[in-house]
Amino acid sequence: MKKVAAAGLFISLFSAGAFAATWSGVISDEHCGAKHAAMTADDKACVDKCAKGGAAAVFVSGDKVYKIDNQDAVQGHMGHKVTLTGTMKGDTVHVDNVKMNM
Numbered sequence: 001m002k003k004v005a006a007a008g009l010f011i012s013l014f015s016a017g018a019f020a021a022t023w024s025g026v027i028s029d030e031h032c033g034a035k036h037a038a039m040t041a042d043d044k045a046c047v048d049k050c051a052k053g054g055a056a057a058v059f060v061s062g063d064k065v066y067k068i069d070n071q072d073a074v075q076g077h078m079g080h081k082v083t084l085t086g087t088m089k090g091d092t093v094h095v096d097n098v099k100m101n102m
């Protein structure tokens, strides 16, 4: 769907040397957001369920919930505790790199 556009954006941000920062948190879903900050097994199951229901991935760090600009970048990381590198614009983060913490 949006794969091509996201990849293009990634490359342009990368080559422009946009200011990247690193945060740790969890990849949750837009329905539950910060409710999953602890990311227990129950939270994980809920994230999977919400994702299957079509909820977009969000990044939760502390009690803040950020939208994710390039959803493709966190595919396979929903329900994970992660260290995320990217650029923040308002309440939306563009993900350059995701590393699992556990």
Ligand SMILES: [Cu+2]
Residues within 6 Å of the ligand: 029, 031, 032, 046, 047, 048, 050
């Ligand atoms: Cu959920």
